[in-house]
Amino acid sequence: MKKYDIAVVGAGPGGCMAAIQGVQQGNKVILLEKNDIIGRKLLLTANGKCNLTNSSTLEVFLEKFGKNGSFYRDVFSEFSNQDLMNFFQKNGLKLKEKDDGRIFPFTEKSKSIVNVLLKVLEENNVDVNYNYCLKHLQKAFENFELRSTKNEVIIAQSVVIATGGVTYKFTGSTGDGFRIAKSVGHQVTDLKPGGVPLRVSEEWVHDLKGVTLENVGLSIGYGKKKKLLSSGNLLLTHFGVSGPVILDSSNTIVELMDVHGDIKLYIDFVPEIRPETLGVCLVEDFQKQSKKSLRTYLTNHLPKSMIDPLLNNISIDPKKKLNQVTKKERLNLLETLKSLPLTLSGYLPMDKAMITCGGVSQKEINPRTMESKLVGNLFFAGEIISGCGGRGGYNLQQAFSTGYVAGNSAAKILKNNKTM
Numbered sequence: 566m567k568k569y570d571i572a573v574v575g576a577g578p579g580g581c582m583a584a585i586q587g588v589q590q591g592n593k594v595i596l597l598e599k600n601d602i603i604g605r606k607l608l609l610t611a612n613g614k615c616n617l618t619n620s621s622t623l624e625v626f627l628e629k630f631g632k633n634g635s636f637y638r639d640v641f642s643e644f645s646n647q648d649l650m651n652f653f654q655k656n657g658l659k660l661k662e663k664d665d666g667r668i669f670p671f672t673e674k675s676k677s678i679v680n681v682l683l684k685v686l687e688e689n690n691v692d693v694n695y696n697y698c699l700k701h702l703q704k705a706f707e708n709f710e711l712r713s714t715k716n717e718v719i720i721a722q723s724v725v726i727a728t729g730g731v732t733y734k735f736t737g738s739t740g741d742g743f744r745i746a747k748s749v750g751h752q753v754t755d756l757k758p759g760g761v762p763l764r765v766s767e768e769w770v771h772d773l774k775g776v777t778l779e780n781v782g783l784s785i786g787y788g789k790k791k792k793l794l795s796s797g798n799l800l801l802t803h804f805g806v807s808g809p810v811i812l813d814s815s816n817t818i819v820e821l822m823d824v825h826g827d828i829k830l831y832i833d834f835v836p837e838i839r840p841e842t843l844g845v846c847l848v849e850d851f852q853k854q855s856k857k858s859l860r861t862y863l864t865n866h867l868p869k870s871m872i873d874p875l876l877n878n879i880s881i882d883p884k885k886k887l888n889q890v891t892k893k894e895r896l897n898l899l900e901t902l903k904s905l906p907l908t909l910s911g912y913l914p915m916d917k918a919m920i921t922c923g924g925v926s927q928k929e930i931n932p933r934t935m936e937s938k939l940v941g942n943l944f945f946a947g948e949i950i951s952g953c954g955g956r957g958g959y960n961l962q963q964a965f966s967t968g969y970v971a972g973n974s975a976a977k978i979l980k981n982n983k984t985m
């Protein structure tokens with residue numbers, strides 16, 4: 566039976582960082598991973614390029630985690646985006662910044678990130694036990710007993726659970742940690758998909774699959790309320806909508822859909838122009854370019870393939886010359902360009918989501934140490950903790966920061982116990 570100071574379960578970004586911190590404070594650490602490699606999901610991030618973190622401020626980071634954001638104030642302060650960048654740079658990896666503050670390895674290859682983690686784990690003699698799938702965790706007196714699916718037993722004084730969420734299950738993140746956390750008394754909040762494409766009822770939209778709407782504004786309507794979301798690129802698909810602006814907003818939308826059922830999505834094709842200004846422009850343009858067809862004119866505002874289906878949808882003939890368009894039709898067009906209503910009727914299943922929203926309740930975790938408030942010397946790191954972030958490198962930073970704090974806190978407690 567092997568005995569360790571700290572056992573870390575799951576070798577994703579959260580678990581690797583926790584193990585590195587634990588061992589660097591002089592502890593004997595084992596990292597348990599059910600796959601035969603570390604960071605299997607990490608390798609897939611940003612289409613294999615890995616959007617490691619973001620250069621934005623702490624306040625933006627907290628905002629990106631929505632109503633759960635303030636829980637992360639301490640961990641993002643203790644191990645910030647800059648600290649994470651320094652960690653990789655000190656270990657020989659060049660990084661680069663792209664649009665919206667997104668940080669990538671200079672190679673734009675996730676493998677470079679995984680290689681650094683492997684190198685540091687090796688240099689620090691972390692005992693990495695591959696093909697070990699934790700099945701059962703039990704606290705017996707001062708120690709934990711960890712038992713695998715093959716009945717291999719490991720004893721550890723502290724345990725960090727970093728088994729991830731439940732998306733892209735083939736990477737190993739199958740939700741085992743949620744079951745284990747429940748078995749020791751923790752509550753797991755509802756698991757919902759985050760960063761997920763959405764279904765739209767209007768079939769004419771499905772026929773436009775593959776069309777990208779560049780820099781459109783979005784808002785949603787539910788009950789009697791309307792909420793403005795962000796702007797960006799939207800991709801039409803055979804089932805509805807996806808693309809950066811949808812994946813960014815889907816966490817909020819999914820929550821609202823679960824309460825209100827179908828909700829309306831309004832697309833603003835020209836968010837930079839106010840409705841009154843656009844109304845005046847249309848009147849002037851329709852007079853000056855009176856012989857142009859509506860179809861040709863609208864290429865100023867819409868992708869070509871979208872024009873006929875959109876006009877058919879509001880019963881205006883695309884072949885009409887601008888001087889034949891009636892006032893009613895012009896106002897209808899204005900309304901559509903500023904606020905095309907679509908019906909959101911659902912979202913894709915969890916396995917197609919980038920991130921799991923929900924997990925071990927934050928109320929039961931100490932935000933300064935990541936230690937369980939219910940079981941002493943038990944820590945959590947990464948996606949297993951409830952509360953998911955938006956796209957842009959925020960979720961990997963969450964995994965690394967919580968891993969850093971969990972590993973350090975586990976080490977500190979052991980040190981205090983040794984000196985007592």
Ligand SMILES: Cc1cc2nc3c(=O)[nH]c(=O)nc-3n(C[C@H](O)[C@H](O)[C@H](O)COP(=O)(O)OP(=O)(O)OC[C@H]3O[C@@H](n4cnc5c(N)ncnc54)[C@H](O)[C@@H]3O)c2cc1C
Pocket residue numbers: 574575576577578579580597598599600603604605606607609610611612615616617618697698699700727728729730732733736737738739740741742918919920946947948949957958959960961962964
């Ligand atoms: C396609 C895709 C692209 C993404 N791109 C980005 C991006 O560019 N930037 C970003 O910030 N975020 C991105 N994310 C989110 C990011 O990958 C996660 O937030 C992050 O991987 C979570 O890290 P983690 O360590 O908590 O869990 P994981 O990375 O899921 O690692 C958990 C590990 O635990 C292991 N494990 C599970 N159960 C057991 C068990 N019982 N015993 C032993 N081991 C176990 C698993 O095999 C796995 O290796 C993306 C996600 C997906 C799916």
